[in-house]
Amino acid sequence: MSDDIRAKVQALLPGLRRDLEDLVRIESVSADPARAAEVQRSAEAVAELFRAEGFPEVDIVSANGGGPAVIARKPGPEGAPTVLLYAHHDVQPENDHADWDSPPFEPTERGDRLYGRGAADDKAGIVAHLGALRTFGDDLPVGVTMFIEGEEEVGSDTLLPLLEEHSERLAADVIVIADSGNWDIGEPALTTSLRGLVRLDVEVRTLTHAVHSGMWGGLVPDAIMALTRLLDSLWDEAGNVAVQGLHSGPAADVEYPEERLRAESGAAPGVQWVGDGPVVERLWTRPAITITGLDAPQVDGASNTLTPAARAKISMRIAPGDTTENALACLQRHLEEHVPWGATLTTTVVDTGEATAIDATGPAYDAAREAFTEAWDGTAPVDMGVGGSIPFIAEFLEAFPQASVLVTGVEDPDTRAHGANEGLHLAEFEKVVLAEALLLQKLGSLGR
Structure with missing residues (x-):
C-alpha cells in the first residue's frame, strides 16, 4: 500500500505544481487594502x-x-474519523521587488x-x-474538512x-495544521x-520641548538618553531577558551545531550569541526581547538639541x-520600575498572541510519526519547537x-518565509504530500 501511494503521489506532482503556480500568481496580500480583491x-x-x-x-x-476563508467538506467511510486540514491562502507583502532575484508573484x-x-507560506500547504x-x-x-483561512x-x-x-x-477528531x-x-x-x-510601544518624555544641548546638557536628561537606559535594563550582562516573573522551560533534546546555526541565522562574522544555556531553549522555550523600531531624530540633519521624547x-x-496576561504585566512593571530620572513613561499594547504547548502523544501522533518515517525513507520526525508565534493554534486547541x-508544514531552514526570495524545496514538498497521504490512510485504519 505504501508503494502504491508513493507512485500515485509522484504521478500527481506535475498537476500539483501547476495548481501551486496558479495560486502564487494571485497577489493575496491581506495586509494591503488595495489588494482585497486579490485576496x-x-x-x-x-x-x-x-x-x-x-x-x-x-x-x-x-x-x-474579516478575510475570506474557505470551508469544504467531503464524507469518508462510515465510522471513519474526520480530519480537518488547515492552511491559509493569504500571503505577506513582497516589499521591495529589487530584493528578489525573480518577480515575487511569478x-x-x-x-x-x-x-x-x-x-511555501502557505499556498504550498494548501496544495500539499x-x-x-x-x-x-x-x-x-x-x-x-478543509479550512483555508484568509487573514493569517x-x-x-x-x-x-x-x-x-x-x-x-x-469539528474533527484530528486537526492537521500545515x-x-x-x-x-x-x-x-x-x-x-x-x-x-507581546508587542508594546513605549514612549519616554523628559522635556516639554527641545532645548539647546550646550545650555542644558549635563543637567537635563534627553529622551534618547533615558530611553537607551530603559531599554538596556531589559537584558542582563550576558543578554538573557532580565524581566522578572516570566516563564522558561526545557526544550527537546536536539543538537543545533554552531556552523548550521550561524549559516541559517545570517549572523555576521564574529558576532557572538546572546544569553546562556542550551541553544534550543534560548530559541524555543525561553522569553526573548527584541527592539524592532525606534522613533527619534534621524542622524542626517539632526539639530544640536536635547530630544524631548523618543519611542521604541x-x-x-x-x-x-x-500567558500573555502575565507577560504583559511583568514587562510593564519592569518598565515602570526602571524608567530613569523621573521621565514620563507611556506604553501602548500593539498586539498579543498566546504561546502553545502540544501534548504530542496518542494514536494520531503515533500514526503521524509512522507516516513521516516512511515518507522520509526511515528518518523519524523530530519533535521541534518554534521560536516564532502562531497564536491561532492555541485557539484551535481551545x-x-x-x-x-x-x-506540520512545508518549510525548511532556508525557505525564507516572509522575506525576499521565499522558496519551496521541491523534493521535500513531494515528501510532505506523501507523508500526509500516508497519515490519512493510517488514521482511517484507526477508526473514530
Whole structure:
C-alpha cells in the first residue's frame, strides 16, 4: 500500500505544481487594502480547486468583516474519523521587488526550489493537502474538512468568531495544521511548541520641548538618553531577558551545531550569541526581547538639541507555559520600575498572541510519526519547537479540546518565509504530500 501511494503521489506532482503556480500568481496580500480583491480572488480559486475534487460542500465565509476563508467538506467511510486540514491562502507583502532575484508573484524554478511569495507560506500547504486528497480520489479513508483561512498573515483577528460560528462544521477528531516546517532538508519534524508574542510601544518624555544641548546638557536628561537606559535594563550582562516573573522551560533534546546555526541565522562574522544555556531553549522555550523600531531624530540633519521624547517598539516572545496576561504585566512593571530620572513613561499594547504547548502523544501522533518515517525513507520526525508565534493554534486547541492537533508544514531552514526570495524545496514538498497521504490512510485504519 505504501508503494502504491508513493507512485500515485509522484504521478500527481506535475498537476500539483501547476495548481501551486496558479495560486502564487494571485497577489493575496491581506495586509494591503488595495489588494482585497486579490485576496477574494485567491479564496475563489481555492474553493474551485475543492469543487473540482468533488467536494459536495464548498463555501467562502467570513466573520466581522474579516478575510475570506474557505470551508469544504467531503464524507469518508462510515465510522471513519474526520480530519480537518488547515492552511491559509493569504500571503505577506513582497516589499521591495529589487530584493528578489525573480518577480515575487511569478513562480520561478532555480536549482531545487520554486521561488515566489506564498510558494511555501502557505499556498504550498494548501496544495500539499490537495495532493494527499487526490491520492485517494473518491475513496477517501477518512472524512475531510478543509479550512483555508484568509487573514493569517494579519493576525487571524476573526478566526475565533469563525471557529465559533462554524464549530459544528469544523469539528474533527484530528486537526492537521500545515503552517510550520521541518527540522532540515531530509529531516522531518512535528512542531510541538511555539512561543507567544507581546508587542508594546513605549514612549519616554523628559522635556516639554527641545532645548539647546550646550545650555542644558549635563543637567537635563534627553529622551534618547533615558530611553537607551530603559531599554538596556531589559537584558542582563550576558543578554538573557532580565524581566522578572516570566516563564522558561526545557526544550527537546536536539543538537543545533554552531556552523548550521550561524549559516541559517545570517549572523555576521564574529558576532557572538546572546544569553546562556542550551541553544534550543534560548530559541524555543525561553522569553526573548527584541527592539524592532525606534522613533527619534534621524542622524542626517539632526539639530544640536536635547530630544524631548523618543519611542521604541518592544517585541517580546514568551515561552510555552506562560500567558500573555502575565507577560504583559511583568514587562510593564519592569518598565515602570526602571524608567530613569523621573521621565514620563507611556506604553501602548500593539498586539498579543498566546504561546502553545502540544501534548504530542496518542494514536494520531503515533500514526503521524509512522507516516513521516516512511515518507522520509526511515528518518523519524523530530519533535521541534518554534521560536516564532502562531497564536491561532492555541485557539484551535481551545475550540476543539477533544481533537488531536498536529502541526506540520512545508518549510525548511532556508525557505525564507516572509522575506525576499521565499522558496519551496521541491523534493521535500513531494515528501510532505506523501507523508500526509500516508497519515490519512493510517488514521482511517484507526477508526473514530
